């Protein structure tokens with residue numbers, strides 16, 4: 001039976017169901033809505049907020065540093081995987097770059113966006129006419145987003161919400177750590193405390209994000225083992 005005849009047969013017998021949405025604009029709309037339902041996260045909803053804020057040179061520099069760190073970590077982990085031949089590194093690289101069921105371009109775009117968000121958020125203090133506030137230049141924004149993801153984790157794609165939180169943590173850590181070399185002054189702190197404050201918060205954010213990623217990966221591999229057993 002030809003393909004067209006088969007489809008017609010399915011249609012007549014009623015077996016052609018939701019899996020074959022109509023062609024044309026209506027089908028495209030339905031497929032887009034379905035994709036949106038499973039392929040959106042809490043993070044998507046912060047995009048309009050970030051877009052209305054101005055892009056400054058400082059933010060662009062922070063984004064480039066964060067993106068560089070991200071790429072470097074992928075290169076280092078991929079290299080370590082080859083050298084040590086350990087699948088643990090491979091899964092960390094995959095985890096940083098992909099999400100099951102989500103098109104690769106969408107993952108890449110969101111990864112870059114969340115890196116931008118994390119590397120930008122500490123400088124939100126400019127809106128309040130101050131710079132290097134000890135509140136935004138700390139591990140605080142990570143805990144804030146952790147609380148949001150914990151509360152609304154099932155909004156959209158649960159797995160992806162958590163995965164992007166790790167990436168957000170890495171980007172935030174990169175902002176705090178790259179504020180150290182130019183001697184960033186943290187307001188309302190004694191001068192001698194500025195650098196240790198940025199270093200401790202930057203490292204703490206990195207460690208927390210790294211621990212979260214490791215926990216998620218070991219949980220996922222346990223579930224996989226259980227499913228294949």
Ligand SMILES: [Zn+2]
Pocket residue numbers: 122123132137175179
């Ligand atoms: Zn800053």
